[in-house]
Amino acid sequence: MKGLMMEQPLLVASLLTHAERHHADQEIVSRRVEGDIHRYSVADLGARSRRMANALASLGVGRGSRVGTLAWNGYRHMELYFAVSGSGAVLHTINPRLHIDQLAYIVDHAEDRVIFFDLTFLPIIEALATRVTRPTLFVAMCDPDRMPVAGPLEGSLLCYEDLIETYPDDYVWPRLDEESASSLCYTSGTTGNPKGVLYSHRSTVLHTYAAALPDALNCSARDVILPVVPMFHVNAWGLPYIACMVGAKLVFPGPALDGKSLHELIEAEQVTVSAGVPTVWQGLLTYVASSGCSFSSMRRTIIGGAPCPTAMTVQFQDLYKVDVLHAWGMTELSPVGTVCNLKPHQLAMSPETRHAIQAKQGRAVFGIDMKIVDANGKELPWDGEAVGDLLVRGPWVARAYFRDEAHQVLQDGWFPTGDVAKIDQDGFMQITDRSKDVIKSGGEWISSIDIENVACLHPGVSSAVCIGARHPKWDERPLLLVVRKSGNTVSKEELLAFFDGRVAKWWKPDDIIFVETLPLGATGKVLKNRLREQFHSHYGADPAPASR
Structure with a gap:
């Protein structure tokens, strides 16, 4: 027997409609590419999004058409989130940090009909x-008075604000199939061509529900949310959608992501919660410490x-009273999979014990199921000790890649994440390594992440990365590359001694190399593959490392 509930499709446009009805006066603040601050309301967002939906129709953008964006976090980008997806087209957010060859491949592969761009990316x-x-x-x-000279874009260049002014805001969002595509994001893989992950309206709305929950990202109408994570990277972890769902104020940072600019924006707009990758927060913490500021x-x-x-957790929480929510996800997970919110019995634990728990990636949000398996696919226990390949499933987990549906990705209905992890009795998952980054030394496994975490505890270390370098006797041995904090002169011997008692003796790196910077990829992650290629023979082994 079927239930007797209404059939209302879960659509991206419904998030905006809800926000307009219940939070019309809520503010959206954007630092623009031009450097000034733009302010308007959710009501303005709705009206301009409908205008743009009319403009897209006039440009021949139909249902299922892909519309690309190369843009920073800002109000115009937010308008496209709803104008494109809400009208039935597919929003394709493009990562401008990728190499031009990858960008050209992505645009062709997606078959983008229109590409919107901030002037930075001209x-x-x-x-x-x-x-x-x-x-x-x-x-x-941009505004009409800031339009660039057409040049190679002659005959194909339009102005955003001209389109907004040309069309009315009396657009009615269509009733779409909730399983139809809403947005497209490509992985930034370090090998091979990027793969497209095609999200549906249903998966996006369900992800928004789950990510906003108190034991997930814990967002409400009382929050002021600053998404530092780019809107071109997995929909800014869903925060623009969450803000509409719960009625929170949004603050967009634009292109200014240095520590000083972020701190000034946080203080000026009284931001309560922000989100980003560790490399960005390291810059913020360095600025706050050097300038004597606080939050x-x-x-x-x-x-x-x-x-x-x-x-980093200790610095945020103990020095500045800012709680850290350590989270894990993937492009293929829309992206939120787990969030490290402590359970009641853990709150009374010692700071050191709590910090150890917070180093884990946390518990699965509702909708995500996970397990760890051994090399034979046998499920391993949640005892905090067993380590295996991490598999996940759920309503916002990819089952295939865009235009490659025939390729079997799932393993018996589970998505293989490529991460190696362990899960404790309370359900807290901890990534011990990427399968391609784990170090095999003398037939035993060493976690590069654990080595990095210990190195970063030293007061003289700004950032560190551990890789496996080929070794003539042990196959691989850990090699640590370290960026010192400004003005610090920590030595190799001092840092190696720091590992004593913190890791097993055979886990200690055989050598440490101090560097000025570490190579970062398009999403702010350290490019370990590049470092492995550069330092694979550091210990004197001649053979090239196995492909990872």
Whole structure:
């Protein structure tokens, strides 16, 4: 027997409609590419999104058409989140930090009909215009008086604000199939071509529900949310959608992501919660420490994209009273999978014990099921000791990649994440390594992440990365690359001694190399593959490392 409930599809546009009805006066603040601050309301967001939906229809963008964006976090980008997806087209957020060859491949693979761009990325757009294989329109996200000279875009360049002014806001959002595609995001893989992950309206709305929950990102109408994580990277972890669902104020940082700019924006707008990768927060903490500042409003920060060093958690919480929510996810998970919110019995534990728990990636949010398996696919116990390959499933987990549906990705209905992890009795999952980053020394496994976390506890270390370098006797041995904190002169011998008692003796790196910077990828993660290629023979082994 079927239930007797109404059939209301879960659609992205419904998030905006809800926000307009219940939070019309809520503010959206954006630091623009031009450097000034733009303010308007949720009501303005709704009206301009409908205007843009009409404009897209006039440009021939139909249901299922892909519309690309190369843009920072800002109000115009937010408008496209709803104008494109809400009208039935597919929002394709493009990561401008990728190499031009990858960008050209992505645009062609997605078959983008129109690409919207911030003026910062004009050189990229001009390069793309000469390489795309089908006619594409380009829309500069600026006022008419700031339009660039058309140049190689002659005949295909339009102005965003001209489109907004040309069309009315009396658009009615269509009733779509909730399983239809809403947005598209490509992975930033370090090998091979990027893969497209196609999200549905249903998966996006369900992800928004779950990510906003108190034991997840814990967002409400009382929050002021600053998404530092880019809107071109997995929909800014869903925060623009969450803000509409719960009625929170949004603050967009634009391109200014240095510590000083972020701190000034946090204080000026009284931000309560922000989200970003560890490399961004390291810059913020360095600025705050050097300038003697503090945080008057921020109460929590969401850290993901890479493991959060315990030293960063301690600094945020013990020095500045900002709670850290360590989270884990993937492009293929929309992206939120787990969040490290402590359970009641853990709150009374010692600070050191709590910090150790917070180093884990946390508990699965409702909707995500996970397990760890051995090399034979046998499920391993949740005892905090057993380590295995992490598999997940859920209503916002990818089952295939865009335009590659015939390729079997799932393993008996589970998505293989490529992470190696363990899960404790309370359900807290901890990534011990990426399968490609784990170090095999003398037939035993060493976690590069554990080595990095210990290194970052040293007061003289700004950041560190551990890789496996080929070794003539042990196959691989840990090699640590370290960026010192400004003005610090910590030596190799001092840092190696720091590991004593903190890791097993055979886990200690055989050598440490001090570097000025570490190579970062398009999403702010350290490019370990590049470092492995550069230092694979550091210990004197001649054979090239196995492909990872």
